[in-house]
Amino acid sequence: MHSMESAIKTGAMRSPSRRTGALLLLFAMTAAMTTAGCSRTGAFATLGLATVATGGVAGYYYAKGDLESNLDYDFESVHRAAIDSVKSSGYEVTEEVLEKSGGKVIAHRQVTNDKGENEDERVLIKTKSADAGGTHVSIRIGIWGGEESSSAILSSIEQILNR
Numbered sequence: 001m002h003s004m005e006s007a008i009k010t011g012a013m014r015s016p017s018r019r020t021g022a023l024l025l026l027f028a029m030t031a032a033m034t035t036a037g038c039s040r041t042g043a044f045a046t047l048g049l050a051t052v053a054t055g056g057v058a059g060y061y062y063a064k065g066d067l068e069s070n071l072d073y074d075f076e077s078v079h080r081a082a083i084d085s086v087k088s089s090g091y092e093v094t095e096e097v098l099e100k101s102g103g104k105v106i107a108h109r110q111v112t113n114d115k116g117e118n119e120d121e122r123v124l125i126k127t128k129s130a131d132a133g134g135t136h137v138s139i140r141i142g143i144w145g146g147e148e149s150s151s152a153i154l155s156s157i158e159q160i161l162n163r
Contacts, residue, residue, distance in 0.1 A: 060151070060154060062145075062150070062151075064145070065140055065141075065143075065144055065145020065146075066138050066139070066140050066145060066150075067138070067139045067145075067147065067150035067151060067154060068137070068138050069136075069137050069154055070130055070134050070136050070137075071134060071137060071157075071158070071161065072133075073135055074129075074134075074135065075102055075103065075127045075128065075129045075130075075135040076098065076103075077135075077161060078135040078137055078157065079098055079105065079127045081157045081160040082105050082125045082127065082137070082153075082157055083096065083105055084160050085156035085157045085160060086105065086107040086123055086153065088156065089109075089153065089156065090109045091107035091108060091109045091123055092107060092108055092109065093105060093106070094106050094107060094108055101128065101129040102126065103126070103127045104124070104125070104126050105124070105125040105127075106122065106123070106124055107122070107123050107125075108120050109121050121142055122142055123140070123141050123142075123149075123153065124138075124139070125137065125138070125139050125140075125153070126138040137154070139153050139154060141153075
């Protein structure tokens, strides 16, 4: 399974056919359940691999609270799109770092929790230069992560880049 994660992170699994996706899904589920038992981590790894293997629109990997994806844009463009994305989602950028091969954006916004109380929600987006001029992006919402919110930010970043 380690080589499967490596293939996903390097972008080698961009657009598999449905048949290939079904085979990869079967392999991923078998490998995850065999190596990790029926643990929560194994289930999340299987879900992340299944999303990529079936040709999900965003083509991302989600595990342990982090959404990971490779984009076919230079990291500076992805970094700027990440800033625009979080601002348009109601976050205030509190930290921004852009270096030679990558960057980091930290932003916060107030949200209402299940008890009706206001609390701070933090988003961390890391960008790193990847092979062939692409960018690896990692998105994490809060302490535990949030796949739905992270996916929405990734979709927003992709929309901004495709303008």
